[in-house]
Amino acid sequence: MAREAARHEEDTTMTDAAAPARRPTVYDVAQQAGVSIASVSFAFRHPERLTDATRERVLAAARRLGYAPSAAARGLARGRTGTLGLHAFDLMLERADPGARADDEQSAVHRPTLGGGGVIPWGMTDDETLSDPRAFPLYVDEIQRGFALECWMMGRPVMVTSGSDSDVSIADTAGRVDGLAIFPTDALPSALSRVTVTIPTVLFSVAPDDDPYHRVRVDNRGGIRALIDHLVDDHGIDDIAFVGRLESTDGTERFGEYLASLRRWGLRPRPEPIDATVKGEHRLIEQLNALIDAGALPDALVCSTDQHALLAIDLLSARGLRVPEDVVVTGFDGILAGRLSTPTLTTVRQPMEAMGRAAARILAGQAGPLPDGQARFDAVFAPQLVVRRSCGC
Amino acid sequence: MAREAARHEEDTTMTDAAAPARRPTVYDVAQQAGVSIASVSFAFRHPERLTDATRERVLAAARRLGYAPSAAARGLARGRTGTLGLHAFDLMLERADPGARADDEQSAVHRPTLGGGGVIPWGMTDDETLSDPRAFPLYVDEIQRGFALECWMMGRPVMVTSGSDSDVSIADTAGRVDGLAIFPTDALPSALSRVTVTIPTVLFSVAPDDDPYHRVRVDNRGGIRALIDHLVDDHGIDDIAFVGRLESTDGTERFGEYLASLRRWGLRPRPEPIDATVKGEHRLIEQLNALIDAGALPDALVCSTDQHALLAIDLLSARGLRVPEDVVVTGFDGILAGRLSTPTLTTVRQPMEAMGRAAARILAGQAGPLPDGQARFDAVFAPQLVVRRSCGC
DNA sequence: TTGTACGCGTTATCAC
DNA sequence: GTGATAACGCGTACAA
Numbered sequence: 001m002a003r004e005a006a007r008h009e010e011d012t013t014m015t016d017a018a019a020p021a022r023r024p025t026v027y028d029v030a031q032q033a034g035v036s037i038a039s040v041s042f043a044f045r046h047p048e049r050l051t052d053a054t055r056e057r058v059l060a061a062a063r064r065l066g067y068a069p070s071a072a073a074r075g076l077a078r079g080r081t082g083t084l085g086l087h088a089f090d091l092m093l094e095r096a097d098p099g100a101r102a103d104d105e106q107s108a109v110h111r112p113t114l115g116g117g118g119v120i121p122w123g124m125t126d127d128e129t130l131s132d133p134r135a136f137p138l139y140v141d142e143i144q145r146g147f148a149l150e151c152w153m154m155g156r157p158v159m160v161t162s163g164s165d166s167d168v169s170i171a172d173t174a175g176r177v178d179g180l181a182i183f184p185t186d187a188l189p190s191a192l193s194r195v196t197v198t199i200p201t202v203l204f205s206v207a208p209d210d211d212p213y214h215r216v217r218v219d220n221r222g223g224i225r226a227l228i229d230h231l232v233d234d235h236g237i238d239d240i241a242f243v244g245r246l247e248s249t250d251g252t253e254r255f256g257e258y259l260a261s262l263r264r265w266g267l268r269p270r271p272e273p274i275d276a277t278v279k280g281e282h283r284l285i286e287q288l289n290a291l292i293d294a295g296a297l298p299d300a301l302v303c304s305t306d307q308h309a310l311l312a313i314d315l316l317s318a319r320g321l322r323v324p325e326d327v328v329v330t331g332f333d334g335i336l337a338g339r340l341s342t343p344t345l346t347t348v349r350q351p352m353e354a355m356g357r358a359a360a361r362i363l364a365g366q367a368g369p370l371p372d373g374q375a376r377f378d379a380v381f382a383p384q385l386v387v388r389r390s391c392g393c
Numbered sequence: 394m395a396r397e398a399a400r401h402e403e404d405t406t407m408t409d410a411a412a413p414a415r416r417p418t419v420y421d422v423a424q425q426a427g428v429s430i431a432s433v434s435f436a437f438r439h440p441e442r443l444t445d446a447t448r449e450r451v452l453a454a455a456r457r458l459g460y461a462p463s464a465a466a467r468g469l470a471r472g473r474t475g476t477l478g479l480h481a482f483d484l485m486l487e488r489a490d491p492g493a494r495a496d497d498e499q500s501a502v503h504r505p506t507l508g509g510g511g512v513i514p515w516g517m518t519d520d521e522t523l524s525d526p527r528a529f530p531l532y533v534d535e536i537q538r539g540f541a542l543e544c545w546m547m548g549r550p551v552m553v554t555s556g557s558d559s560d561v562s563i564a565d566t567a568g569r570v571d572g573l574a575i576f577p578t579d580a581l582p583s584a585l586s587r588v589t590v591t592i593p594t595v596l597f598s599v600a601p602d603d604d605p606y607h608r609v610r611v612d613n614r615g616g617i618r619a620l621i622d623h624l625v626d627d628h629g630i631d632d633i634a635f636v637g638r639l640e641s642t643d644g645t646e647r648f649g650e651y652l653a654s655l656r657r658w659g660l661r662p663r664p665e666p667i668d669a670t671v672k673g674e675h676r677l678i679e680q681l682n683a684l685i686d687a688g689a690l691p692d693a694l695v696c697s698t699d700q701h702a703l704l705a706i707d708l709l710s711a712r713g714l715r716v717p718e719d720v721v722v723t724g725f726d727g728i729l730a731g732r733l734s735t736p737t738l739t740t741v742r743q744p745m746e747a748m749g750r751a752a753a754r755i756l757a758g759q760a761g762p763l764p765d766g767q768a769r770f771d772a773v774f775a776p777q778l779v780v781r782r783s784c785g786c
Numbered sequence: 787t788t789g790t791a792c793g794c795g796t797t798a799t800c801a802c
Numbered sequence: 803g804t805g806a807t808a809a810c811g812c813g814t815a816c817a818a
Contacts, residue, residue: 022591023592068565068567069564070468070469071474071565072464072467072469073469074465109750111754112747113761114751114755114761114772115761119615119774120775121775122775127742127744127746127747131727131742131745133729133732136530137530137534148553149523157552157554158552158553158554159550159553160553163548171460172461172464175463176476198417198459199416219512222512336526349524351518351520353520354503354505354513354517354518354520354523361504361507362507367507368506368508371509380512381512381515381518382515384515384520
């Protein structure tokens with residue numbers, strides 16, 4: 001008898017007595033059913049190779065013992081885990097603990113006592129904060145939903161992770177999955193350069209340089225062009241400023257097309273975007289206030305994201321300015337919060353679910369053949385102009 | 394030299410030549426860095442035990458090779474995967490492919506060609522269907538968000554799965570995680586009885602019988618009571634019907650409290666709920682139509698979920714009836730769609746994010762000590778009455 | 787501080 | 803059809 005079997009036999013005996021909740025293994029099931037471990041494995045992976053009687057005997061024993069095959073062992077033996085991953089950098093953590101951004105520790109999310117026995121009062125749940133449509137669902141959430149939907153349809157588990165831009169963080173995630181989709185960050189993390197060699201990877205953005213990653217992205221230029229054409233052509237607006245940040249490639253593309261579109265209409269763009277960087281104090285707040293104080297506010301603010309646009313609307317309202325009567329404000333992304341704001345937000349909607357689904361199919365190898373001569377997928381989705389109230393329509 | 398090392402050396406040579414994208418292992422890194430595999434492992438798990446020079450040399454080699462430690466191997470060695478899981482039964486698949494329910498195959502979700510080269514047109518993305526607030530975010534999505542948030546804060550990966558009510562499906566998920574949270578289903582799957590023995594499990598509902606699972610749930614009775622008190626006391630309504638299904642324990646609790654509350658007010662409840670079963674044709678549709686045709690519509694419909702309520706409002710509108718003028722309609726859950734409907738929906742909101750977070754903390758062993766004499770957590774959250782337009786307010 | 791050797795639970799390849 | 807056994811890659815006790 002092999003050493004493993006010996007060990008297991010011994011442990012099993014112990015388990016029968018004290019039941020220390022050790023997870024049962026093939027050895028335990030094999031012993032219970034009076035077969036070899038190979039038959040146990042076959043009963044789950046190749047049922048047709050076993051006699052009906054044997055298979056039933058094995059499955060019955062497995063049921064009795066509460067046996068669940070270890071995915072870790074299977075992954076090790078097969079060389080693949082079967083799961084697809086979706087990784088976000090600290091981006092998400094910022095949302096996770098709204099209080100962490102502010103200085104006061106009191107605003108941190110509550111952790112009600114769960115063993116208390118009584119009903120946990122509403123006030124301990126922070127539901128007002130967590131359920132704010134401004135915080136959920138966002139761009140990442142809709143992408144994630146599409147990714148998860150497609151994975152479910154393909155019968156594959158999804159692993160969702162988040163971490164910092166470090167080798168360890170990204171490598172840890174990469175070590176758990178067969179394929180990895182990564183959300184864009186402002187500065188595309190350097191850690192990425194070591195992951196892809198061995199694992200298929202999709203980025204939800206254009207990357208700064210040439211690399212082997214698949215791409216799933218939106219036609220930023222087409223979206224901004226449609227938006228500016230609407231503002232200029234349908235509303236006759238000619239003084240348009242851009243609100244955003246240029247750290248991300250999406251932001252750069254959108255700002256670039258803002259410049260190009262205005263020039264195409266013979267208008268003069270503002271050479272620098274109004275900075276919407278979030279770190280520390282919102283720079284958008286001080287810059288917008290400065291423009292208002294100087295009486296230099298443009299007729300329209302074309303914002304790089306819906307979140308910037310909603311923040312701008314708040315700010316303008318607080319200063320007594322009306323949107324769209326005094327200033328037109330538009331967004332980009334098409335998150336749900338833009339349907340709930342006052343006024344409702346004119347924006348460029350990305351087909352986020354479809355993009356998430358595309359990423360999953362690429363990683364699962366279900367995306368069809370690569371185009372001739374291409375080493376990777378580069379799926380570019382058309383966005384759609386969504387006209388609501390904030391542009392004056 | 395051990396057999397493993399021999400194999401790896403051989404493979405590495407092959408890799409250097411043809412680069413068949415085999416994932417690098419500790420052996421590869423050790424060889425590159427000129428150290429033993431133990432040092433490689435230490436460099437990642439116990440950095441302090443290594444000389445700075447050695448550690449850096451190892452990490453550099455790992456970077457160069459694109460090494461990511463295999464979670465499968467680590468999980469096998471340690472006996473734990475480190476991940477927490479969230480499992481849904483076919484529930485989700487129904488949402489995944491709206492076309493699958495209908496008979497016509499044309500309504501299935503599109504799968505645009507991704508290697509085509511051009512921009513994928515908007516019409517291929519099904520965005521109108523997928524982004525409908527009626528479909529997302531729902532109860533499960535908000536729970537999931539809370540679960541993921543808490544896991545992220547604890548630095549744990551999340552695994553999201555979906556499957557049928559079979560031993561294999563639930564066991565497969567259970568084999569991948571250290572703890573498992575499970576969404577309620579109408580009939581609590583029998584497969585559950587074999588999982589928990591070895592893995593901590595949380596159910597988001599009351600279960601029918603006595604079992605070892607942890608619970609995270611809402612105070613259904615308190616919620617319905619507050620709602621009915623509002624309808625009777627503030628609006629003077631006395632003919633109230635209940636819309637729902639009794640297959641789930643949540644539904645049963647809510648219906649039970651509907652009966653109790655009406656009796657407490659001295660009113661006569663309808664002994665049977667209006668059946669909102671979805672299978673096949675919506676029975677709610679035919680039953681409501683029958684009530685309308687018979688002139689037997691009650692003054693108010695208290696629905697077991699927001700989704701039922703929204704469907705009822707659609708139906709009543711289609712028949713030319715006004716909500717709330719002709720019939721009052723209320724929901725339960727507090728999903729976002731209830732803020733976007735016409736009229737906006739009066740409902741009982743569950744603190745879904747908080748419930749998802751509670752489940753994650755319980756599974757991670759971060760929920761504090763168990764109450765005296767209890768073998769499991771049973772966290773009951775208070776819901777909150779959200780008064781909007783559909784009740785006549 | 788670093789290296790060696792073994793075990794983790796499964797799958798797959800062979801004999802029988 | 804069933805059983806024995808060798809990988810799979812990592813963590814770690816123990817030896818050096």
